[in-house]
Amino acid sequence: MKIQLLSLLFLFGAQGFAQNLLELSNLNDFKPQIGNWKVVGEVQVNPAIDVHDMQNHEQETKSKKRRRRRKEVEERPKAVAYKSGTGILLNMNDSEKKDRLETRWKHGDIKLDMEVMIPKGSNSGIYLQGRYELQLKDSWGVIHPKVSDMGGIHNNWETDPDKIFRGIPPLHNACKAPGLWQKLNIHFQAPKFNDKGEKMANARFVSVVLNGVVIHTNVEVPQYTGSPIEKNEVSEGPLVIQGDHGPVAFRNIKYQLLEPSDVSMSAISYKTYKGEFKGLEELQDADVVTEGQTQFIDVNLTGEEDNYGISFSGTLNIPEEGLYHLSLGYTGGVAFYMDSVSVLQKNAADRQEMLDTTLTLSQGEHDFVLNNIKSAGWRAPRLGLTVGTASTYPSTFHTYDSYPPAINTVSPIFVQPNTEPRCLRAFVSFGGDGKRLSHTIGVGTPEGVNYIYDLGSGNLVGLWRGDFVDATPMWHERGDGSFKPRGAVQWTFLNQPIAQLSDAKALFPETGHAPEFISKGYVIDETTRLPVFKQVYRGVDIENRIEPNSTNTHVVREVRFSETGVQNWYFKLASGIIQQRPDGSYAINGEYYIKLLTDQVPVMREVDGETELVIAVDGSLVKYELIW
Structure with missing residues (x-):
């Protein structure tokens, strides 16, 4: 038999092949550098500290140490801390060590996956072929991103009209908060040359996806961008990471080199x-x-x-x-x-x-x-x-007309808040393809901070920034009752977050399994025009307010009770892999932060193989930020 069927994990798009993985147990895949790059096992970023403030303080500290060597200099919290180990590539540059990192191997057409962590105020860049920079920057909260923001294709500074490139900003700002791991997927096509060395096709970013949001699609780059390794264009070049603008960390770097097929x-x-x-x-x-x-x-x-x-x-x-x-x-x-x-x-x-x-x-x-x-x-x-x-x-192996690209023959039905928030009831599948929730409501704000609330459990289950929803699945013809968020949703956890537990190890009830929990719908606040969700649990009235913070970067959730002095009540803030941060916040799965704004002290507990972040409540106000 000439063929053998295989069962493989499809890791990369339609082709279904595993990528090359940079193991990051050492720096052998890269050329030597001066020492600002290292392989570590864990990185912690304090999201409250700007790296530039920290660098200025370090320079002042060095100066003071030279002047007063015997006197103690005030120690400040660090913007970036790390632990030894493997698996994470970290740049910790300073005024003396600030080399770029360059691969020993070269690439032409490539698909590249990675996760990147950017501290507050930091800045770096990925240079495809060492010549075309995709910007990496803390752009959290930027409303109208520029070429210099996260995911922008950077401009150059040439003055020759034939070499000027103005750059291409991302279609959306999909940047997460500083210190969170962000997923980046790049499909890049190298410029093409004939036998005489004449360029026949420009470099092209076929697609760039940041945190699940398409930020570039099929855009040409006719010239090298700013600060290339050489001011020319070639068919193959190294992958380069900028190392002189600020700390940055990477993990799970995978790549796939692509060539024309001879089949x-x-x-x-x-x-x-x-x-x-x-x-x-x-x-x-x-x-x-x-x-x-x-x-x-x-x-x-x-x-x-x-x-x-x-x-x-x-x-x-x-x-x-x-x-x-x-x-x-x-x-x-x-x-x-x-x-x-x-x-x-x-x-x-x-x-x-x-x-x-x-x-x-x-x-x-x-x-x-x-x-x-x-x-x-x-x-x-x-x-x-x-x-x-x-x-x-x-x-x-088919003609264009035999299998043309998929074209949406239905005009999309978008729902977008204008001057006031919008609310839309719908079915939602948790995580995009998980458990189907039947009593959810989407809330969109004119500022572009949106969320999904599960009325059945009284829980905030998903959040995203940007445009609100595509209601085509709900309203076209008979519809299926669901909408599609028009952004990358940050999902939280399922089931009822408030419960009276028999002991510290008892499970929170699943949605619909606590007859004492009764949803009372919602009312619209006359000032904010946002919904105030209402429940009754064991005879106590509960109000949930979820509003954008003052800078419209994340949300603040406020839970009020009609009675105090309740016994053995608990509130689940999060579930997953939980790490406490130096600023008092908690990182959840490396994807979002929880920061309590009231006096309760959170406790991490292990229940049924899952880590949960919970607080004991007595009927006093619960207020916290959910930052992503």
């Missing part, structure tokens, strides 16, 4: 059929309507919109043995065979989806057969096949 198809023939086929096996006894040779897979060879069948056969030419990823898009039903082995199949007549698989293929020729039927008048004919490897772009 090809030849001797493609086709046969078309007419009929209301219900299963692929019906093609065996069907009469052939037309047949012939073709250069590409093209479902339009049937000449029909519906009730058709088509079969392609030919040879797939594999240049070298290795792993190959096949993606097959279709409407109706489909079957793909290689060397008489079933590779992909969905025996139906009315489906519309993409099937993927990964194979080990030997070098040489492989016979294939591709069958497709469709009896679904409400779907357009579509059939497309791509084949690629871990290090190549997928080769496309």
